[in-house]
Amino acid sequence: QVQLVESGGGLVQAGGSLRLSCAASGRTFSSYAMGWFRQAPGKEREFVSAISTTGSTTYDADSVKGRFTISRDNAKNTVYLQMNSLKPEDTAVYYCVADRPPAFRLRVGPHQDAYWGQGTQVTVSS
Numbered sequence: 027q028v029q030l031v032e033s034g035g036g037l038v039q040a041g042g043s044l045r046l047s048c049a050a051s052g053r054t055f056s057s058y059a060m061g062w063f064r065q066a067p068g069k070e071r072e073f074v075s076a077i078s079t080t081g082s083t084t085y086d087a088d089s090v091k092g093r094f095t096i097s098r099d100n101a102k103n104t105v106y107l108q109m110n111s112l113k114p115e116d117t118a119v120y121y122c123v124a125d126r127p128p129a130f131r132l133r134v135g136p137h138q139d140a141y142w143g144q145g146t147q148v149t150v151s152s
Contacts (some may be wrong), residue, residue, distance in 0.1 A: 035146030048122030059129035
């Protein structure tokens with residue numbers, strides 16, 4: 027069992043930055059591929075970024091490449107999402123997910139038994 031708690035969301039102007047954090051419980055954090063998804067009002071949940079168990083490999087959606095960076099600190103059981111050059115279309119609830127490897131599979135959706143956080147709201151004003 028893994029519990030995930032996101033933090034760091036908020037209101038920011040276009041062009042600004044935010045750093046999301048996702049703290050995980052349990053001693054097996056390093057065995058999970060981690061990812062971030064987001065869901066805007068009226069839209070389906072979509073993949074944002076994923077990172078391998080060791081942090082050596084990352085994957086990003088085309089819409090955030092060059093602007094968002096995912097990272098993890100296995101000693102702190104935490105995964106991060108640094109978001110720069112934010113746009114109004116980045117407005118969404120952002121969810122952290124812990125899933126069985128490999129991380130690249132998160133691009134098409136996590137396994138059904140993946141663990142999800144409760145989400146954190148990010149609002150980008152124009």
